[in-house]
Amino acid sequence: MTDLDTLAAEAYLYGFPLVFDLEQVVRYTSTGVGSNPQAPFNAFSHARTLATAADTFVSINNDTVYSMASLDLGVGPVRLSVPASDRYHVLQFVDAWTDNFAYVGTRGTGNDAGEFLIVPPGWDGDAEGSTVIHSPTRVASIVGRWSCSGVEDLPAVHALQDATTLTPLDPGAVATGVPAVEAQGDDVLDFWEKYRVWSQAFPPAPRDEALQASFAALGLTGDAPVGKLSDEQRAALRAGFEGGAGVIATAMAGAATGAEPGAWSATLHVFDYNLDFFEAGAMDDPAWKIADPKIRIVERAVAAKAGLWGNHGYEAAYVMTFLDGDGQPLTGEHEYELQLSPPPPVGAFWSVTMYALPEFYLVANEIDRYSVGDRTPGIITDADGGLTIRISRTRPSDPDAAANWLPAPEGAFRPILRMYMPGEAVLNGTYSPTPITRLD
Incomplete structure (x- = not known):
């Protein structure tokens, strides 16, 4: 691989979670996913059944009923109201780069009723007695899960879902959502165009700004669509796409292989790549942070591919x-x-x-x-x-x-x-x- 090819592979690993995440946000706000119907920004999409094979989402669970919401805080703060509950539940907050930055629910904030104000980056205002949750990016997701023991338990879950609401403080504000991206002629270039547009629309954590800027030689930080880049740049992007995807596949296979034949791989720390944003229920603890920056970027990509929107290990442990x-x-x-x-x-x-x-x-x-x-x-x-x-x-x-x-x-x-x-x-x-x- 040339130096430009190597750089493109690094860009793929860095950008894959953002693109994969926002593609799902677009699905939820346009067509819905499986038993979760379409819902506009800043409104919940409540599944009314447990997930089945019809729900084509990566590693979806069949233990809980989902309440999903795509947030667009460009409209300003949004109020979240959560009812009291006697069952396990969690509302997990995920930013556009897939950082889990808050947890509302049994473990994180308790089973009592609560009022929360979700605010955009840079907001500084009156919380009006609510617990403030600062979102790192304008667009974010709430991944809600309600424990459900079977069909006979669904009516009780539905009542809790219906009492869980989102209310923008400015009812007249219009959500702009995820920027539209023009097709570039094939899937590989379409991926890179999504990355180019969306990485500029949703700035990363400050610690990653220099890394994102380093992709300028690939044409990924400018205004020109990737389909109009030089032959050398487009060739590098194609090589980087293949190389980055190969790194993810290899890492996934290695993570699933224990030290002994058939040993289960504990993924307690695969979601520990958030180092910067800790709101209600999220643990700001070195034990739950990946310190090595290169490992952190790869782990984030692997986590998105194998289990997008998975919880931290302290909320739910996954072994496979x-x-x-x-x-x-x-x-x-x-x-x-x-x-x-x-x-x-x-x-x-x-x-x-x-x-x-x-x-x-x-x-x-x-x-x-x-x-x-x-x-x-x-x-x-x-x-x-x-x-x-x-x-x-x-x-x-x-x-x-x-x-x-x-x-x-x-x-x-x-x-x-x-x-x-x-x-x-x-x-x-x-x-x-x-x-x-x-x-x-």
């Missing part, structure tokens, strides 16, 4: 694996067993969710079951409260195994163990699930 106990890739061609005994130590609840590769989407199956956990109806627990989960493409013939069946796709898959409000044994690494055992 692509391999069985013999170190072989997990695939629907075989049958497996996972023993979680004793059960994961959590303050809220836990589950194992199935995802097909390479998209990391939920898996369609005959019983519409996408996860198995401590709240799954009809499961058979072990003597210590743990669970032995059967993983296979077809329904097991044994009744006990069928009760604890997690359906798999025909091809490669990756399960994720989610632990909401993880206990200290999870956070300090002394708890780890056993490898998945192949049965055939």
